[in-house]
Amino acid sequence: MSQKIDLDHGRFRQIIRGKIKQNLRKYISQGEMIAKKGKDTVAIPLPQVDIPHFKHGDKQQGGVGQGEGEVGDSLGQDGEEQPGAGKAGDRPGDHLLDVEVSLQELAEIMGEELELPRIQPKGTEKIVAWKDKYSGIRTTGPESLRHFRRTFRQAIRRQVAMGTYDPKNPVIIPIRDDKRYRSWRSEPLPQSNAVIIYMMDVSGSMGDEQKEIVRIESFWIDTWLRSQYHGIESRYIIHDAMAKEVDRDTFFKTRESGGTMISSAYKLCAKMIDDEYPSDLWNIYPFHFSDGDNWSVDDTHTCVELLKKEVLPFVNLFAYGQVESPYGSGQFIKDLTEHFDEDERVVTSEIKGKDAIMDSIKEFLGKGR
Amino acid sequence: MTVKRFPAYLRDIQEEIEGYAKGYGLDFFPILYEVLDYKTMNEVAAYGGFPTRYPHWRFGMDYEQLSKSYEWGLSKIYEMVINTNPAYAYLLEGNSLTDQKIVMAHVCAHVDFFKNNYFFSKTNRKMIDGMANHASRVRRHMARHGQDVVEDFIDTCLSLENLIDPMSPYIVRHREKPERDEEQEQQDRSGRLRAKGYMESFINPPEYLEKQRKKREEEEKRLKRRFPEQPQRDVMAFLIEHAPLDPWQRDVLEIVRDEAYYFAPQAMTKIMNEGWASYWHSKILTEKALTAAEVIDYADANSGVLATSPGRLNPYKLGVELLRNIEERWNRGQFGKEWDECDSMEQKRNWDRRTGLGRKRLFEVRKLYNDITFIDEFFTLEFCIEQKFYSFGFSERSGNWEIMSREFRKVKDQILRMLTNRGQPVIVVQDGNFENRSELLLRHVHEGIDLDAAQARDTLRNASKLWTRPVNLHTKVEGKGKLLRCEDGNLSERGMEYT
Numbered sequence: 001m002s003q004k005i006d007l008d009h010g011r012f013r014q015i016i017r018g019k020i021k022q023n024l025r026k027y028i029s030q031g032e033m034i035a036k037k038g039k040d041t042v043a044i045p046l047p048q049v050d051i052p053h054f055k056h057g058d059k060q061q062g063g064v065g066q067g068e069g070e071v072g073d074s075l076g077q078d079g080e081e082q083p084g085a086g087k088a089g090d091r092p093g094d095h096l097l098d099v100e101v102s103l104q105e106l107a108e109i110m111g112e113e114l115e116l117p118r119i120q121p122k123g124t125e126k127i128v129a130w131k132d133k134y135s136g137i138r139t140t141g142p143e144s145l146r147h148f149r150r151t152f153r154q155a156i157r158r159q160v161a162m163g164t165y166d167p168k169n170p171v172i173i174p175i176r177d178d179k180r181y182r183s184w185r186s187e188p189l190p191q192s193n194a195v196i197i198y199m200m201d202v203s204g205s206m207g208d209e210q211k212e213i214v215r216i217e218s219f220w221i222d223t224w225l226r227s228q229y230h231g232i233e234s235r236y237i238i239h240d241a242m243a244k245e246v247d248r249d250t251f252f253k254t255r256e257s258g259g260t261m262i263s264s265a266y267k268l269c270a271k272m273i274d275d276e277y278p279s280d281l282w283n284i285y286p287f288h289f290s291d292g293d294n295w296s297v298d299d300t301h302t303c304v305e306l307l308k309k310e311v312l313p314f315v316n317l318f319a320y321g322q323v324e325s326p327y328g329s330g331q332f333i334k335d336l337t338e339h340f341d342e343d344e345r346v347v348t349s350e351i352k353g354k355d356a357i358m359d360s361i362k363e364f365l366g367k368g369r
Numbered sequence: 370m371t372v373k374r375f376p377a378y379l380r381d382i383q384e385e386i387e388g389y390a391k392g393y394g395l396d397f398f399p400i401l402y403e404v405l406d407y408k409t410m411n412e413v414a415a416y417g418g419f420p421t422r423y424p425h426w427r428f429g430m431d432y433e434q435l436s437k438s439y440e441w442g443l444s445k446i447y448e449m450v451i452n453t454n455p456a457y458a459y460l461l462e463g464n465s466l467t468d469q470k471i472v473m474a475h476v477c478a479h480v481d482f483f484k485n486n487y488f489f490s491k492t493n494r495k496m497i498d499g500m501a502n503h504a505s506r507v508r509r510h511m512a513r514h515g516q517d518v519v520e521d522f523i524d525t526c527l528s529l530e531n532l533i534d535p536m537s538p539y540i541v542r543h544r545e546k547p548e549r550d551e552e553q554e555q556q557d558r559s560g561r562l563r564a565k566g567y568m569e570s571f572i573n574p575p576e577y578l579e580k581q582r583k584k585r586e587e588e589e590k591r592l593k594r595r596f597p598e599q600p601q602r603d604v605m606a607f608l609i610e611h612a613p614l615d616p617w618q619r620d621v622l623e624i625v626r627d628e629a630y631y632f633a634p635q636a637m638t639k640i641m642n643e644g645w646a647s648y649w650h651s652k653i654l655t656e657k658a659l660t661a662a663e664v665i666d667y668a669d670a671n672s673g674v675l676a677t678s679p680g681r682l683n684p685y686k687l688g689v690e691l692l693r694n695i696e697e698r699w700n701r702g703q704f705g706k707e708w709d710e711c712d713s714m715e716q717k718r719n720w721d722r723r724t725g726l727g728r729k730r731l732f733e734v735r736k737l738y739n740d741i742t743f744i745d746e747f748f749t750l751e752f753c754i755e756q757k758f759y760s761f762g763f764s765e766r767s768g769n770w771e772i773m774s775r776e777f778r779k780v781k782d783q784i785l786r787m788l789t790n791r792g793q794p795v796i797v798v799q800d801g802n803f804e805n806r807s808e809l810l811l812r813h814v815h816e817g818i819d820l821d822a823a824q825a826r827d828t829l830r831n832a833s834k835l836w837t838r839p840v841n842l843h844t845k846v847e848g849k850g851k852l853l854r855c856e857d858g859n860l861s862e863r864g865m866e867y868t
Binding site for chain 1: 408409411412415416420424425426427428429430432433437520524527528529530531532677678679680681682683686687756757758759760761762763767769770771772773774775780783784787792793794796813818819820821822823824825827828831
């Protein structure tokens with residue numbers, strides 16, 4: 001049974017949604033959402049939802065408590081959490097409103113705000129299950145599925161047509177032909193699989209800020225793609241002059257020094273695709289983030305060759321994001337554009353700072369592939 | 370809403386508990402219990418106890434918060450009771466029998482308080498219907514003018530809902546001017562001094578009379594220009610009367626004001642009301658209703674209710690301890706001139722006149738007092754020390770909330786300040802035709818604490834939406850007089866002497 005509160009609650013969620021949409025750019029560039037990520041939800045601090053009142057400033061106000069302690073003892077709360085003076089047991093103190101939003105909803109909001117197109121999955125759809133759906137009516141069937149109302153409707157229609165219906169004495173008796181039964185159809189539940197392969201340059205020139213940008217951006221990419229595919233896998237590759245696969249945590253935390261050979265990562269990526277993700281069953285999304293300072297021109301050539309022959313034919317989209325580092329932006333993005341300008345499977349984006357993350361996401365995902 | 374039938378075994382407990390309560394002299398409206406599951410409980414709580422409130426997203430927000438904190442195990446609403454006749458009380462389904470007993474005893478005392486405390490005497494006891502009427506009026510406005518428009522307007526009104534005069538139902542703020550006798554009036558009007566006929570032209574020469582007349586006129590003009598004549602505390606009423614509103618807007622504003630007044634006594638008597646209820650639930654349970662098997666559960670629940678934590682004032686605890694203290698004092702005769710003038714702690718500690726007036730005094734207190742007068746009169750030095758009260762504040766130096774003082778005077782002042790005007794700043798309408806430009810001038814009656822600046826700005830914006838002309842707020846920030854002004858949603862600020 002639907003409760004009255006559901007309407008008000010729905011209204012509240014709608015307002016929240018509007019606010020998030022309005023401030024999406026801020027949230028994306030600050031990355032504060034990610035810190036509060038739960039399993040399927042994120043908590044978003046929204047300051048302006050509550051209704052403003054004239055009230056006393058907290059810091060001057062102080063309060064009264066009861067219990068042990070010397071004058072000057074701290075009450076164990078920092079400036080953020082003000083003790084709700086005189087309000088115990090009443091209602092939670094005043095604070096930023098942490099609103100929980102599911103990742104699915106967040107993806108929808110982002111999709112609307114950035115006007116991202118829905119992705120058309122490629123390849124054969126892998127059929128995983130059949131589902132029975134009661135969707136029709138037929139004239140035969142087991143009595144347990146008899147549709148009472150439709151049966152009587154049929155009967156009354158027949159009686160009226162035959163002239164045997166007497167409104168003063170409305171007795172309706174269905175006969176065999178009047179009976180109607182529910183019927184079902186088995187529908188296939190299609191499922192498409194997708195894998196995101198994240199690659200990141202962890203050479204000395206990629207600092208913490210650069211990694212933070214990658215982290216934020218990959219969070220949003222993840223959120224969006226997850227909303228588009230049912231089962232999705234993520235793989236993580238880090239590289240300097242060598243590439244290796246790592247888990248998610250390591251991916252965002254590792255800091256190595258040393259040179260940069262991008263080809264090493266592409267090799268590993270190609271191998272991964274070849275070994276584990278046959279492209280007729282999988283939608284494959286390699287994302288590569290680097291500051292674009294490749295070791296040598298030769299290596300860049302190897303990269304281009306690798307992409308052309310072993311990566312691009314199998315993937316939906318190959319995305320390269322170049323993060324600006326303190327040492328400036330590298331050459332690699334230009335090389336890629338030069339070779340793949342015509343190829344719509346390749347997207348490149350320069351990320352100048354946190355504020356540019358949102359535009360870069362739009363560049364990556366705006367093609368709907 | 371799913372409402373469970375009130376089960377027979379609970380009805381038995383109700384009868385039993387109410388029997389004990391009446392035996393102690395509690396006097397309450399008939400109580401109707403409903404057993405709710407936690408979802409419905411949260412819903413009703415979000416609506417402030419009235420399932421029939423008007424539609425508004427804020428209730429949805431409260432509901433989400435309540436549900437979250439229930440699901441995370443942070444809080445649970447055991448009971449709720451509203452001030453109506455008959456009183457409706459809600460019980461949480463699945464509470465243990467001991468809990469339900471505590472709750473029922475607690476509720477009896479609350480309803481007794483609603484019925485007998487003076488500050489509830491002016492409230493509408495048919496508020497369930499009142500709320501439902503409000504809801505249908507709001508719905509009608511929404512149907513006619515659009516949900517978004519009306520909801521926005523409600524937001525604006527709610528922003529000012531604390532700008533009422535909670536004491537106004539009980540007192541007359543501005544008395545009619547007393548009738549003055551005719552002759553006196555005459556003389557005042559002309560400025561003529563009393564004189565014998567032949568002295569008239571000497572005592573009241575024409576020039577003098579002319580001067581007096583002019584002075585008089587100016588005075589009258591000055592008085593007339595002032596609008597409202599006296600600063601008005603009920604800002605909402607002022608807006609209802611004088612702001613250029615559509616009829617439906619005026620109606621909504623009236624609804625919001627009406628509900629604010631209905632809930633005001635609860636805020637004014639929080640400590641007493643909870644103290645009174647806690648006093649009686651423990652009395653009834655420990656003296657009568659508990660079986661041996663239930664004692665531990667009772668003690669557990671009761672200690673939870675009365676627990677204190679740093680930086681929080683638990684109204685249940687403060688209330689119940691103070692009431693017990695009063696009972697003890699009046700039982701032992703620790704009051705009156707002699708007691709007040711006694712300086713010897715030793716003598717005071719052993720003071721016992723066996724007056725036995727405790728219970729009687731308690732019933733008087735619950736009838737006549739509100740939180741402020743309650744604390745002001747009965748919060749004594751001895752009580753403050755015994756109960757280990759302290760005042761705390763924010764220390765800029767350490768960036769922490771710290772215990773500031775255990776000095777009796779400071780602690781008491783701090784409590785009283787928190788309770789004054791329900792802890793809200795006092796804002797009055799100073800001038801409805803500020804600088805002769807039909808702007809509104811509000812004045813924050815500064816009592817040592819600045820306003821929360823960000824909130825003040827947003828609220829001012831809302832006030833100017835209602836007034837439609839610019840609204841000014843005269844306040845003091847860090848010791849300096851300031852005039853905040855909001856015109857068409859744009860805020861500006863300038864210094865203005867605050868006296």
